[in-house]
Amino acid sequence: MGSLLRSLTTRLQAPAEEAAGGPPRRASLGLEQFFPAVTEVEHAAVLDLGCVWQATVSVFTGAGCKLYTEDLFAAFHQLRTNGGPETPPLGERFFAGALVYPEGTFRGILAWDLFDYLPEELTQPLATRLCGLLEPGGVFLGLFHNRPENVRFLRYRAFDRRTLELVPGSLPLRVERVYPNRALLNLFAGFRASRTFVGRDNLRELLLVK
């Protein structure tokens, strides 16, 4: 990323807290900055790589965005479960039916903590593919666990423009690795700027600008 790289680490003050009668909520500086970067473009296309939630749909379509949903968590789990000794390599199967969009389609991509659950053979091709799907100036938001111990698989959804809801997920996924900052910079070398926000829950939010 060279001299254009601007990295800022901010420590969140508010940890995840239980919402009355609902799933835990967590302030998200990453989402707070992702949102205006996306909505400054009229009718922006946003890709959500998690499962579909009414809340996320409402937040983004309410701001005039067109929201695309493609659950790569489920797609990966299904491929891994169905794989056998005779099947083609995982990477080949993964990209055969996933992310079939023209280059530069999206203004924003919400990857959540997908990269934490993927094997190494998928991470670099996926990062490169996602960068290609963003238009110039487009933004990427990813979450990365600092401490994988006792991390249970959660689904994330936007409660509002600056708050995430953490919903227990049903897929039996485990965090595969922890990315040091240098590894993240190498992984997303195609982007020109990044910001990192670290929460008390040991979750790093990485906001990247293409």
Next chain:
Amino acid sequence: MWGTKKPEETNPSQPARETTPLSGAHDLRPLGAAPAAPPRAAARIGRTLSVKGELAGNEELLVDGEFEGTIDLGESSLTVGPQGRVQADVRAREIIIEGTVRGNLRAADRLQISKSGNVVGDLVAARIVIEDGAYFKGSIDIQKPEEKARRVESAGEGLRITPVAAAPKDKVQ
């Protein structure tokens, strides 16, 4: 073809969709109040039916079987039941998906994917409701009626016709 409900297609698992007009104690209403509009009977593709083709009309439709093709219901609504499997582009006033759909859906008013719903396609509607647990892959575009009108209007501006007399003449060197 779709308007007649055959007795053998009656599905006991769908009692809520029975369209028998209310009567007796249920029919009580304040004096002077206008009588409620009678519910409309829905045409139905039953569980054992498999249909291919173009379907167009203006009455409610419930698909519990299989349908492949296109569906255009104008101002009426489509419900794909839990056992329904539809592979079609759909246009209707209201669309409710409880089963499996592959295709692009356009609802003038409301589009709902229930928790048992499984949809792959692009959605356009004025309002969208997605229950937790539903599977969806595709795009969601909210188009309110006024927004739609505005977009058509602005598209029209782009097609403005210049009168011949006002057209710039080619420069003659």
